[in-house]
Structure formats: C-alpha cells, structure tokens
Amino acid sequence: MTEQTSTAPPGSRLRRILGAVVADRRPLRIPAFRRLWLSSIVTALGSQLTAVAVPKQIYDITGSSAYVGLTGLFGLVPLLVFGLWGGAIADTVDRRVLLLVTNVGVAVTALLLWAQAFTGLDSVWVVLVLLSVNQAFFAVNMPTRQAVVARVVPEHLLSSAAALTGTMATFGAVFGPMLAGAMLPIVGLPTLYLVDTLALVAVLWAVWKLPPLPPLSGKVRAAGLRDVLMGFRYLATQKVLLASFVVDIVAMVAGMPRALFPELAERTFGDPPGGGTALGWLYAGIPLGAMVLGLMSGWAHRISRHGVAVVVAIGAWGVAMVGFGLSESLWLAVVFLALGGAADMVSAIFRQAILQTAATDEMRGRMQGAFTVVVAGGPRLADLTHGWAAAAAGTTWATAGGGVLVVIGVAMAVALLPAFWRYRAEVPPR
Structure with a gap:
C-alpha cells in the first residue's frame, strides 16, 4: 500500500464506499428532472391508492377473482391502442403540451371513479x-x-435517472397499498380515489x-397509422430492444x-x-424489495453487461414467485415478494x-410507447390469466406454476435472441 493510499482521509474513503452503493443523485442536479421527480413522490402514493381500490371494489361487488382478472383485460386494450399511438404522438408534437393534456385526463377519470364509489352505484x-x-390517458x-x-438528462446519467425514478415509483407502491389498507376501515374505499385525484395536481405543476x-x-x-408502423419496422431491426421487450x-x-x-x-392470510x-x-411486498434495491443502486452505472443483468434478474424473479406461491405464512410470502421486487428493479433499470x-x-417516443405497452400491459394480461387460472386450479398452482414458466420462458428467449445476452453498454468514468 502506498503512502498516499494509507493516508487518505477516512471521510473520502467512506464517500467512495457510499458512492458505490447509494443511488447516484447526479440527475437531481438538473432542475427539470428534479421537479418531475419531486412531484412523483405525492402522485406515486395517490396512484397506488387507486390501484388497490379498483380490484378491491370489484372483489367486494362480485366476490370473484375471475372478475378482478377482468381489470387486466379492460386495462390492456387501451394500453395496446393508445400506448403505441401515444408514443407516435410524442415524437411529432410538443411533449410538454401532451403531458399537460394527458395528466388532466387522468385526473378527471380518477374523480369520476370517486363519484361512482361515493354514490354507491356498485356496477x-x-x-x-x-x-x-x-388507462388510455x-x-x-x-x-x-x-x-x-x-x-433533459445526459445519456451517461440515464441509468441513474431510471434508478431514481423507479425508486420513487416503488416508494409509492410500498407505502400506498399499506396506506390504503389502513385507510379502508376508517374512511372507506371512495376516499382512496379522491386522494389520488388531489395528488395529480403536483404533476400538473411540475409539467x-x-x-x-x-x-x-x-x-x-399530427401522428397517424404510418408513424406507428414506422415504429414497428424500426423495432424489428433492433434485436436487442426487441429482446428486452420479450423477456x-x-x-x-x-x-x-x-x-x-x-x-x-x-382466504389464506385472514383479512376481514x-x-x-x-x-x-401483499400489494407492498414487490415494490418494497424494488425500493430497497433502488436506494442501493449506486453500482448500476458501472455495469456494462446489461443483457446478462436483465436475464439473471428475471430468472431470480421467477424463483421468487415460486416461493411466494408455496408460502402459507403472510410474512414469508411478503419476503418472497420483496425478493422478486428487488430482482424486477434490476431488470427495469x-x-x-x-x-x-x-x-x-x-x-x-414510439419505443417508449412499446415499452409502456409491455411494462404496464404485461401485468394486466397477467391479471386475466392468473385470475382465471386460480378460479380453475387454485391460487397455489397459479402463482408457483407461473414462476416456473418464467424461468423456462426467459431461457428460451435468450436461446432464440442470443444478441441480447451478449449486449454491452459503454460505461463512462464517474
């Protein structure tokens, strides 16, 4: 060890260690990104209240997970249509104006969800x-x-920005469902929709x-069908992008x-x-693991084998879902969900x-539209398949069996698209 190394101040060594673990905060020095990120703190909580309220209200009305699974179908169709078209629009208009219009639309529909619950329509x-x-907005x-x-963020900081954005989203996904579970017996389900509506004001300010x-x-x-088709043709030539969607x-x-x-x-864990x-x-388990991983993502910008990282993470997600499906204890189930959430966060980054x-x-914009269809549409399709599978074979088979299919499916995808496994990104110096 050289004299220079041995006499390095303890504080500088600690900062280097923390920098390798704690999330990279450099994107927050950019005012536009910082405002968007800060506004997401409130809206991340609010949106999760609605995410809990919708399936809970449907289950209360029908008593059937098969009906809850229909939320996946009704959410998936507008995502498929408007996600792809919306990405094309984002490439041809002022993105700030488009964000304002769509945020107002989301807020209005959240308000209408409150109105139907408050009046007791039970439909x-x-x-x-x-x-x-x-979901269309x-x-x-x-x-x-x-x-x-x-x-607004330089290219070499995009993985750090993705980690920060994902961490804040998972913060809401952790504490939003827990807050919903605590609020339901006290203020009732309609209030969850109302809080989400009010939270969307923060996004409008940031935009x-x-x-x-x-x-x-x-x-x-204006964007039309030709622009959407151009996006598909472009994606077909980008094997690595295509593989990232498939897995x-x-x-x-x-x-x-x-x-x-x-x-x-x-029925399993004893809620009234x-x-x-x-x-x-249960709703908080996956985002809890993702949030912890995001807070400790300082290492992410140093990884160049992005394809390998995604494949390994998805395999770990599948194993965690097998463990969740076989769990009979609530706390063991939450642990497996959290492990799955951490793996999913690595994949998402x-x-x-x-x-x-x-x-x-x-x-x-068009690639982000396809990404939105995959990221948001995939779980909604899963709502449909898992709801029907559980109705036919039980929750254990639906959850654990699904985890096994993940491991098999990602192995097959890599075998068919090996370029994704070999993909490396340039890693600039810190």
Whole structure:
C-alpha cells in the first residue's frame, strides 16, 4: 500500500464506499428532472391508492377473482391502442403540451371513479369502463414522460435517472397499498380515489414548469397509422430492444400474481371481508424489495453487461414467485415478494437504460410507447390469466406454476435472441 493510499482521509474513503452503493443523485442536479421527480413522490402514493381500490371494489361487488382478472383485460386494450399511438404522438408534437393534456385526463377519470364509489352505484362495468378511459390517458402519458427524461438528462446519467425514478415509483407502491389498507376501515374505499385525484395536481405543476419540448426537427404535425408502423419496422431491426421487450413480457404475463391478492388476503392470510393489513402488505411486498434495491443502486452505472443483468434478474424473479406461491405464512410470502421486487428493479433499470441509449430521439417516443405497452400491459394480461387460472386450479398452482414458466420462458428467449445476452453498454468514468 502506498503512502498516499494509507493516508487518505477516512471521510473520502467512506464517500467512495457510499458512492458505490447509494443511488447516484447526479440527475437531481438538473432542475427539470428534479421537479418531475419531486412531484412523483405525492402522485406515486395517490396512484397506488387507486390501484388497490379498483380490484378491491370489484372483489367486494362480485366476490370473484375471475372478475378482478377482468381489470387486466379492460386495462390492456387501451394500453395496446393508445400506448403505441401515444408514443407516435410524442415524437411529432410538443411533449410538454401532451403531458399537460394527458395528466388532466387522468385526473378527471380518477374523480369520476370517486363519484361512482361515493354514490354507491356498485356496477362492475362502470368501474371497468372508467378504468379503461383512465388507462388510455395513462398510455399516452407514460411514453411521453419517459421521452422527456431522455431530453433533459445526459445519456451517461440515464441509468441513474431510471434508478431514481423507479425508486420513487416503488416508494409509492410500498407505502400506498399499506396506506390504503389502513385507510379502508376508517374512511372507506371512495376516499382512496379522491386522494389520488388531489395528488395529480403536483404533476400538473411540475409539467407546467418544463420548457417547451417540440420535436428536434422543429416540425410539429399530427401522428397517424404510418408513424406507428414506422415504429414497428424500426423495432424489428433492433434485436436487442426487441429482446428486452420479450423477456419482460415473459416475466410479467407468467409471473405477476397481483390479481390474486384480494382472495389470498381473505382466504389464506385472514383479512376481514372489509379489507385489512394483509392486503396492504401483499400489494407492498414487490415494490418494497424494488425500493430497497433502488436506494442501493449506486453500482448500476458501472455495469456494462446489461443483457446478462436483465436475464439473471428475471430468472431470480421467477424463483421468487415460486416461493411466494408455496408460502402459507403472510410474512414469508411478503419476503418472497420483496425478493422478486428487488430482482424486477434490476431488470427495469437496465431495460430502461438499453431503451434510452439504443433508440434515436425521433423514434424514442414510439419505443417508449412499446415499452409502456409491455411494462404496464404485461401485468394486466397477467391479471386475466392468473385470475382465471386460480378460479380453475387454485391460487397455489397459479402463482408457483407461473414462476416456473418464467424461468423456462426467459431461457428460451435468450436461446432464440442470443444478441441480447451478449449486449454491452459503454460505461463512462464517474
């Protein structure tokens, strides 16, 4: 050991150690990104209240996980249509204006969900239709928001920005369901929708403060079917991007058991019919693990084998879902969900980094639209498949069997698309 190394101040050594573990905060020095990130703190909580309220309300009305599974179908169709079209719109108009319009749409539908619950309509179909409209606005909003991040954050910080954004989203996904479980017996289900509506005001403020973000070409125009098809043709030539979508579809469709949480909370883990803490913990388990991993993601920007990282993480997710499906104790089930959430966060960080760096700006909105369809649509399709599988074979077979299918499916995907396994990203010096 040299004299210079041995006499290094303890404080500098501690900072280097923390820098390798704690999340990289450099993107927060960028004002536009910082405002978007801070606004997401409140909205992450609010949106999760609605995410719990919708399946809970449907289960209360029908007493059937198969009906809860329909939330996946009614959420998936608008995501497929408007996610792809919304990505094309984000490439041809001012992204700031588009964010404002879609955020207002999400807020209005959240308010209507509150109104139907408050008046006691007890109509599954009204809830499902409002959910579909809400998801249509969301499907346009999400690719636009991600494309904005790529415009305001330098390329070498995109993986760090993805980790920070994911960490805040999982913060809401952890504490939002726990808050929902605590609020349900006290203030009732309609209030959950109302709180989400009020939280969306924070997003409107952050988006209003953004600078104008027209296309780099300077040409603002309408987006049509031709633009959507151009996005598909572009994706077909990008094997690594295509593989990143395929492996996530495998992970989510086969392995996401959230449609079964209301049934498991009552029939396996002892919640009362009106809702309780078990339901909150089940919804919080996956994002809890993801949040902890995100807070300790300082190492992420040093990893160059992004494809390997994604494949290993998805395999770990599948194993964790097998453990969850076989658990008879609530706390053991939550541990497996948290382990799965940590693995999913690793996958999400590197898939987002691959997307942001591999896609050109004129195609980034469309690729983010496809990403939104996969990331948000996959779990909704899983709601449908898991709900029906549980109705036919029971919750244990639906959850544990799905985890096994994840491991098999991701191995097959890598065998068919080996370029993804070999993919390396350039890692700049810190």
